[in-house]
Amino acid sequence: MIAASAAANPFIVDADQVFVLLRDWLVGFLPAALRPAAGAVLGVIAIVCVFPGLFALTTVFERKGLGRMQNRLGPNRVGPFGFFQPIADGIKSLTKEDIVPLRANAVVHFLAPLVLVATVFMGFAVLPMGRNMVLVDMDAGLLFFFAMGAATELSIFMAGWSSRNKYSLLGAMRAVAQMISYEVVLLLSSVSVVMISGSLSLSKIVAAQDQYSGVFPHWYIFTPWGLAGFLVFAIAATAETNRSPFDLPEGESELVAGYHIEYSGFKFALFFLGEYLAMFSISGLGTTLFLGGWSAPFSFLAWVPSWIWFFGKVMLFIFVFIWMRGTLPRLRQDQLMNFAWKFVLPFTLLNLVVTALWRFMGPGWSRWIVCSLILLAAYVVMGRLEMRSDHFGRRSYRYAE
Amino acid sequence: MLGDGILKGLAETAKNFFLSYVSRERLTTVEYPEHRIPTAENARVFPFLVYDGPDWLAGMRCVACQICEKECPPKCIYIEKSSDKKPDYVGKQQFYPARFDIDISVCMSCQICVEVCPFEAIKMDTQFELATDDRFGGLLEDRRKLARSNEYYHSIHPAEAAEVDARLAEEKAKVEARAKAAAKAAASPAPAAATESAPPAKTEGGS
Structure with missing residues (x-):
């Protein structure tokens, strides 16, 4: 279908492959020996420019969106409708004094934001952002992505520990506890995708979903195990990126700012950037695994360039992140851990079993009913048993005699 | 069921998000420098000196009795009594302040000077936009700066001024x-x- 339409209309192919063609055209000026290296450098430059640009846009949209959710206007002073706010923020953070605490470990304190941003950028290398638009098409791309994702925990602990501040250290310890707990869930929820697609390569996973029955796509979210896996993945992704309601590591009300309390000026801006980049990359991964990556939602929309679909889905993810932040209050540490180990993890393990069942029951309607029923029953029963809240009743006080 | 509270909350914020573009009355923010809420009649910020008639110095009600200077808790008032006298509102010869300074960076807006003044000479203003880039001279107000007409007093506190x-x-x-x-x-x-x-x-x- 796509191949047919592509052959029919070369303009559609050009629009779809515009960045690939542009890269090839630019690289064509160089001698053949340098071309692969130059192509990789161009890809890196594109990623390093596009995602921070997206970050700047997201900060202002987030603040305006959150404002609207609270019936406020949001920033509207700098430029038309406040859209130049990121420029003002950038100038502010560049001109601010860079303070390093006297007794902080200066080297680690300096390295932490760099490690964060570098490792987060590495994750983008394996994400397919459009047809043929992946910087490094690794066979074990998913594994590489999670390895890089786990390295961000290191940078957060570096920041919290090197600052020599009790709040930073508390924030960092919370962050590590939380991220390790949810890392397990994140990995296990994506294992079910690997079980079905049979590949760790992200471009192969997208290719497996880029098929249509009638007009409907074969995205994994449209299967019982895929929907369950996606929801669990989204919860774990929120926790991994320290977003509300899982923003305990930087809980403003009790830890001031958590692990980056001792950072000012541009180092703080780097932390901010790293956090949002992690959001983009985890959204990109969720899109790739469950929402069909760059493939169109209906077969008749396949003429729209693939990279538009990818970035559109990522921005949808980001909107949901902001929506959650505008809605939910922060969890308590024990609630967070209970939720991870008593509900999300068992559910994910069950989802693996259901995925295997789905795989071996073969095509037909029976597997839809069986898998849906198992998951729904597990959700209801575990929700009742594991997550029931203990009602303590009225609080009674005992006063000194 | 687990999670229905979250869905309810998400519906509420989504409603706010979309309806705030539709109905203006949802947005309660008053955009301050362009629009402002009129100050309440009982608002008080810093003191000023009342004068009657067109000439601020001739009509000044203050007789430099220095009660407010003595009562001021943070001691932000400085008064020098004049050597000559001028007639007050009933025509009696009275002293007047040769210097009357209030350091508004020290003033705590307690209104005690107003309470103790026997001559109705010092009252509370509602003007709050007093930011200045000169932190030494700019926050020290002399008697000329402090003097406001009785008509102004009527405009900000009508009931009190009439009384x-x-x-x-x-x-x-x-x-x-x-x-x-x-x-x-x-x-x-x-x-x-x-x-x-x-x-x-x-x-x-x-x-």
């Missing part, structure tokens, strides 16, 4: 009646009555 005006008019009428009575007594051939009415008039002028 003050009525009291002052009553006072003035009393003094005039007493002066008239004294003049009549002096003119009439009854020396006993004249000696009786003279001392109270003297004490009345002082308070």
Whole structure:
């Protein structure tokens, strides 16, 4: 279908492959020996420019969106409708004094934001952002992505520990506890995708979903195990990126700012950037695994360039992140851990079993009913048993005699 | 079921998000420098000195009695008494402040100066946009800067100002009646009555 339409209309192919063609055209000026290296450098430059640009846009949209959710206007002073706010923020953070605490470990304190941003950028290398638009098409791309994702925990602990501040250290310890707990869930929820697609390569996973029955796509979210896996993945992704309601590591009300309390000026801006980049990359991964990556939602929309679909889905993810932040209050540490180990993890393990069942029951309607029923029953029963809240009743006080 | 509270919350924020673009009355923010809420009549910020008539120095009610200076808890008022005298609102000769400074960076807006003033000379202003880039001179207000007309006082605190005006008019009428009575007594051939009415008039002028 796509191949047919592509052959029919070369303009559609050009629009779809515009960045690939542009890269090839630019690289064509160089001698053949340098071309692969130059192509990789161009890809890196594109990623390093596009995602921070997206970050700047997201900060202002987030603040305006959150404002609207609270019936406020949001920033509207700098430029038309406040859209130049990121420029003002950038100038502010560049001109601010860079303070390093006297007794902080200066080297680690300096390295932490760099490690964060570098490792987060590495994750983008394996994400397919459009047809043929992946910087490094690794066979074990998913594994590489999670390895890089786990390295961000290191940078957060570096920041919290090197600052020599009790709040930073508390924030960092919370962050590590939380991220390790949810890392397990994140990995296990994506294992079910690997079980079905049979590949760790992200471009192969997208290719497996880029098929249509009638007009409907074969995205994994449209299967019982895929929907369950996606929801669990989204919860774990929120926790991994320290977003509300899982923003305990930087809980403003009790830890001031958590692990980056001792950072000012541009180092703080780097932390901010790293956090949002992690959001983009985890959204990109969720899109790739469950929402069909760059493939169109209906077969008749396949003429729209693939990279538009990818970035559109990522921005949808980001909107949901902001929506959650505008809605939910922060969890308590024990609630967070209970939720991870008593509900999300068992559910994910069950989802693996259901995925295997789905795989071996073969095509037909029976597997839809069986898998849906198992998951729904597990959700209801575990929700009742594991997550029931203990009602303590009225609080009674005992006063000194 | 687990999670229905979250869905309810998400529906609520989504409603806010979309309806805030539709109905203006949802947005309660007043965009301050362009639009502003009128200040409440009972608002108070920093003190000012009231004067009657067109000339601020001639009409100044303050007689430099220095009660407010002594009562001021953070000691932000500085007064120097004049060497000469000028007539006050009833025509009596009074001192006036040669210097009257209030350091508004020290003032805590407690209104005690207003409470203790026997001459209704110092009142609270509602002007709050006093930011300045000169942190030494800019926050020290002298008597010229502090002087505001009685009409201004009426415009910011109408009820209170009307009450003050009525009291002052009553006072003035009393003094005039007493002066008239004294003049009549002096003119009439009854020396006993004249000696009786003279001392109270003297004490009345002082308070």
